[in-house]
Amino acid sequence: MVDAAAHTTIDFAKASRTALADQQLRGNFRRAMDGLMSKRAVQFADSREWHAMRALGASVRLRALSKLPELLEKLEENCTRNGIRVHWASTTAEANAIVLSIMQRVDTRLVVKGKSMVSEEMHLNAFLEEHGIEILESDLGEYIVQLDEATPSHIIMPAIHMNTKQIAHLFRQKIKDAEYTEDVARLTDLARRVLRAKFAAAEVGVSGVNAAVAETGTLCLVENEGNGRMCTTVPPVHIAVMGLEKVVERLEDVPPVISLLTRSATGQPITTYVNMITSPRKDGERDGPREVHLVILDNGRSNVYADAELRDTLRCIRCGACMNHCPVYTKVGGHAYEAPYPGPIGKILVPQIEGLDRRGEMPHACTMCNACVEICPVKIPIVGIMGRLRAEAVHPSSAVKDAGARASRTEALVWKGWAAANASPLAYRIASGLAARLGNMAPSSLPLLKDWTNVRTKPRFAGRTLHEMAREKGIADV
Amino acid sequence: MSQERPSTVYYFGTCLIDLFYPEAGMAGIELLQGQGVRVVFPQGQSCCGQPAYNSGYRDEARKVARAQLALFTEDWPVVVPSGSCAGMMKKHWPELFHGTPDQARAEAVAGRVWELTQFLVNVLDIRLEDKGEPLRITWHASCHAQREMGVVDEPKALLRQLRNVELVELAREKECCGFGGTFAVRHPEISAAMVGDKIADIENTGAKAVVSGDCGCLLNITGALEAGKRPVRGQHIAQFLKERTHG
Numbered sequence: 001m002v003d004a005a006a007h008t009t010i011d012f013a014k015a016s017r018t019a020l021a022d023q024q025l026r027g028n029f030r031r032a033m034d035g036l037m038s039k040r041a042v043q044f045a046d047s048r049e050w051h052a053m054r055a056l057g058a059s060v061r062l063r064a065l066s067k068l069p070e071l072l073e074k075l076e077e078n079c080t081r082n083g084i085r086v087h088w089a090s091t092t093a094e095a096n097a098i099v100l101s102i103m104q105r106v107d108t109r110l111v112v113k114g115k116s117m118v119s120e121e122m123h124l125n126a127f128l129e130e131h132g133i134e135i136l137e138s139d140l141g142e143y144i145v146q147l148d149e150a151t152p153s154h155i156i157m158p159a160i161h162m163n164t165k166q167i168a169h170l171f172r173q174k175i176k177d178a179e180y181t182e183d184v185a186r187l188t189d190l191a192r193r194v195l196r197a198k199f200a201a202a203e204v205g206v207s208g209v210n211a212a213v214a215e216t217g218t219l220c221l222v223e224n225e226g227n228g229r230m231c232t233t234v235p236p237v238h239i240a241v242m243g244l245e246k247v248v249e250r251l252e253d254v255p256p257v258i259s260l261l262t263r264s265a266t267g268q269p270i271t272t273y274v275n276m277i278t279s280p281r282k283d284g285e286r287d288g289p290r291e292v293h294l295v296i297l298d299n300g301r302s303n304v305y306a307d308a309e310l311r312d313t314l315r316c317i318r319c320g321a322c323m324n325h326c327p328v329y330t331k332v333g334g335h336a337y338e339a340p341y342p343g344p345i346g347k348i349l350v351p352q353i354e355g356l357d358r359r360g361e362m363p364h365a366c367t368m369c370n371a372c373v374e375i376c377p378v379k380i381p382i383v384g385i386m387g388r389l390r391a392e393a394v395h396p397s398s399a400v401k402d403a404g405a406r407a408s409r410t411e412a413l414v415w416k417g418w419a420a421a422n423a424s425p426l427a428y429r430i431a432s433g434l435a436a437r438l439g440n441m442a443p444s445s446l447p448l449l450k451d452w453t454n455v456r457t458k459p460r461f462a463g464r465t466l467h468e469m470a471r472e473k474g475i476a477d478v
Numbered sequence: 479m480s481q482e483r484p485s486t487v488y489y490f491g492t493c494l495i496d497l498f499y500p501e502a503g504m505a506g507i508e509l510l511q512g513q514g515v516r517v518v519f520p521q522g523q524s525c526c527g528q529p530a531y532n533s534g535y536r537d538e539a540r541k542v543a544r545a546q547l548a549l550f551t552e553d554w555p556v557v558v559p560s561g562s563c564a565g566m567m568k569k570h571w572p573e574l575f576h577g578t579p580d581q582a583r584a585e586a587v588a589g590r591v592w593e594l595t596q597f598l599v600n601v602l603d604i605r606l607e608d609k610g611e612p613l614r615i616t617w618h619a620s621c622h623a624q625r626e627m628g629v630v631d632e633p634k635a636l637l638r639q640l641r642n643v644e645l646v647e648l649a650r651e652k653e654c655c656g657f658g659g660t661f662a663v664r665h666p667e668i669s670a671a672m673v674g675d676k677i678a679d680i681e682n683t684g685a686k687a688v689v690s691g692d693c694g695c696l697l698n699i700t701g702a703l704e705a706g707k708r709p710v711r712g713q714h715i716a717q718f719l720k721e722r723t724h725g
Contacts, residue, residue: 017667026671327654331671365665367658367672368532369621384573390534415530419538422493423545425522432524436497451666455673456701459498466491466503470519475489475507477521 012361015336025161029333032160036324039267040375057260058379060253061315068305068314071214071247072296078217082279084292092122095297099124099206099239100131102293106237108133108203112195114221114228115139116208117155117318118241118297120340121353124206135206136198138227143191147174153334155341156265156320161333195227205231205289209242210317211257212294215250219294221275222258224266229273238289240277244296245305245314257317260377264319300353300401307399309388313348315378322372322382328365337362344372348385356393357405363389429467436461481555481601486516488556490546492563493525494693495714502693502714506559506594509720513602517557520549528566531574532659540574547571547580550587555601559594559716560692561623567591569626593623594716595691599632608640610722616646616685618676618699620692621654633691633715640722646683650675657698673702680710691715 019025044050064071076086089095099122103111111128113119113135125146128135137146141158145151148170152158159167164182171190172180178190207228211220219240221228232238248257262268281288304310323329323343334342339350339362347366351359363386372382389400394411396404421431439461444453452458487510495503507517523546531539546567550556558564568591575584598604617637623629637645656662656672663669676699680688688703688710690696700712 013665013667016665020667020671327656327672328665328668331668331675364661365668367621367654367656367661367669369654369658370625371621371652371654374625387532387534390532391536392534394534412535415533415535415538418530419535419541422524422527422542425524425545428524429521432493432496439497448663451663452701453705454666455670455705456698457704459697459701461497462500464500466496466500466519467521467523469500469504470491470507471521473504473507475517475519478518 009358010338010361012336012338012365015338016332016365019332019336024163025333026331028161028163029330032157033324033330036157036267036321040264040321040324041267043263043267043269053256053260054377054379056256057317057377058315060248060256061317061378064248064253065245065305065311065314067249068245068247071249072244074214075212075217075247076296078214079212079294080217082217083282084217084219084277084279084294087293087295088298089295090298092297092299095122095241095295095299096124096127098295099241100128100133102237102239102291103128103133103204104131106203106291108237110198110202111135111204111206112138112198112202112231112235113142113205114207114223114231115142115158116206116241117152117340118208118243119206120152121243121299122241122297124241136195136202138195138199138225138231139223140188140191140225140227143195144170147171151335152340153342154320154323155318161335199230199234202235204237204239205233205235206239206241207232209240209246209294210261211254212242212247213249213251213254214247217278218251219275219277220254220258221277222262222271222273223275224268224272226273229275232275232277233288236289237291237293238277238280239293239295241295241297244298244301245316261317261319264321264375264377303401304349304352310352310385310399312380313345313352313385315380316345316349317378318345319377321375321377325371325375327367327369327371337365344382344386345380348382348389351389351393352400355402355405356389356400357402360393360402360406363387363393432465432467436463436465483601484515484555486518486552486554487597488550488552488554489517489519490523490526490556490558490563490567491519492558492560492693494697495559496524498697499693499714499717502717503559505714505720506557506716509594509598509604509716510557510602513598513604515602518554522549526563526566526571527574528563528570529659531566531570536574540578543567543571543574543584544580547575547583547587550590554590555597556587556591557594557597558591559714560694561593561620561627561629562692562694564591564593565622565626593627593629593632593691595633595636596627596629599635604636606636606639606719606723608642608722609724610640610642612642612644613687614644614646614683614685615687615689615718616648616680616683617651618648618655618680618688618690618695619651620690620695623691624652629691633689636715636719637689640719643722646685648679648683650679653679655695655698657694659694662698669698670702673698677702677706677708677710681708685710687718688712689715689718
């Protein structure tokens with residue numbers, strides 16, 4: 001199923017049209033994103049502190065990436081010493097197979113999962129269900145999305161596209177004996193009732209990783225609902241999945257990264273739960289899992305790493321602030337991207353993982369307004385990388401998967417013609433003079449002009465150029 | 479940023495102004511001249527190269543940008559009545575020519591690029607005398623002016639110098655209007671939704687006019703205002719200031 005999809009081109013334009021037509025959805029996103037933006041702004045009200053913090057955060061991530069291979073080896077070594085079993089997966093298929101083999105060995109039919117975007121990237125739920133294993137999302141937002149048989153629309157707030165009424169209807173419909181209520185506390189209670197029973201029964205808990213510390217072999221996991229702690233401590237086996245970029249060098253690197261993450265993501269100085277997992281249950285301890293596994297996923301990240309400019313993509317700490325501040329994401333919502341990572345970071349990460357043939361349009365779904373660059377807590381030059389990917393999409397190279405797949409002879413000719421007209425003063429004088437005089441005669445039905453004039457009047461050429469006016473007014477040329 | 483008051487500046491008019499808003503371009507020149515500055519407008523100029531650069535055609539962008547580089551040989555400031563084109567020249571020309579024989583020249587020119595309002599306020603310390611009727615306006619900040627050129631307060635400071643002009647700021651001043659160059663035609667529906675939100679914000683201020691420093695945004699916003707038969711008019715800040723101060 002996943003393989004067949006890998007060869008289709010994703011039609012972002014079509015999906016975004018559907019999203020734009022849904023006024024309820026647009027309202028939900030607008031309200032939610034406004035709220036998240038103001039919460040974040042409160043956390044970084046002091047601009048000097050903000051600049052100092054993000055400089056520190058960026059330097060922690062840059063240092064980690066500068067010695068990534070070495071740190072990953074160190075992480076494996078220290079995790080292993082602590083009793084955490086480390087597995088390497090170069091593809092999502094390998095990662096799924098590893099997870100499945102662990103589950104089959106302990107013969108589990110029921111798994112609980114905390115929030116993990118890498119597991120979304122793996123399509124883990126669908127894969128396990130195909131193998132007869134029930135996997136239950138335990139993060140409230142993810143649980144809602146799972147009940148709705150949908151996918152997350154935001155990496156931090158997966159059900160942000162829904163409002164309370166919609167969730168109330170969903171619960172009434174899907175949870176046995178559930179009453180209809182729009183009271184958030186009672187809705188949460190309903191979910192808790194279902195989840196508690198599953199936590200106790202599950203043999204395996206799956207989680208993501210927010211940061212893995214190389215020097216100590218520690219997995220850090222932040223969350224607000226306690227479900228992450230339940231998933232990683234109650235079932236006898238805990239499997240953590242992470243992208244290979246999530247490693248940091250030292251324990252002291254964790255506070256700046258976590259602090260930037262939670263402030264940027266939800267406007268919290270710290271989450272309700274911060275889990276630091278360094279080993280399975282030791283002899284004499286009364287709780288904790290018997291086994292802890294760490295699955296480290298590559299899935300194209302090594303390729304991203306190999307290019308000095310594109311490597312910055314891997315700095316990301318997955319706070320989702322770029323989504324909250326993106327004027328495009330705010331309009332169309334997360335589902336229109338049809339990708340595990342939507343919004344600005346998705347537009348640079350997903351095309352590199354899945355290739356520019358399938359995802360070549362994603363880097364174009366952006367006005368290059370730089371709102372994401374302005375707030376990224378680790379200073380990823382998102383728009384710069386977007387520009388680079390636009391170039392890679394139309395020029396064959398070895399840097400990015402399927403580079404050159406979007407090359408079009410017509411488009412290339414148009415730009416060559418444009419360059420010729422603009423690089424020679426004489427050619428420009430003739431072309432601009434003609435355009436200024438005759439441009440208004442262009443019919444609105446012309447292909448690109450038609451798209452423009454759907455909601456706008458035609459741009460009006462002025463009849464004469466600034467060059468001509470400057471000459472007439474005697475403005476010096478040199 | 480500050481620098482000595484120069485006697486001469488280069489003026490880079492930008493292709494959008496050249497074709498669609500030459501009056502605004504001329505107004506910018508006259509505002510500078512009004513401050514006793516000699517303005518040189520190299521007739522060989524065309525475009526900064528941004529359209530091709532943002533579309534992934536870097537060789538073509540470089541070819542066009544290189545032709546512009548050759549025009550600014552003297553050590554004079556280069557004043558640009560657009561935050562977006564100024565951002566391309568200041569921030570992206572050095573990237574575009576990195577590792578080429580033109581790198582040093584590109585960096586030198588980039589270091590002398592100013593957005594018009596930034597130059598009027600921070601270098602010339604211009605004083606404006608309003609001769610117009612009372613008017614409520616709002617200001618549309620372009621993304622590249624704000625985030626690439628760091629121009630946020632300067633244009634509003636200029637508008638606030640006008641005694642009879644009441645400036646009401648947008649609720650979402652920092653939000654993109656949805657132009658984005660080829661984005662507007664590549665993703666027309668999203669662009670339309672964005673400009674729709676921008677227009678709602680503009681109308682909520684009760685302003686009679688929306689003033690901006692970037693002609694890409696203006697084409698988008700005024701085009702949508704006109705198509706929706708909205709009475710608010712749009713104008714480039716240079717032309718607005720020129721008209722207000724010349725009675």
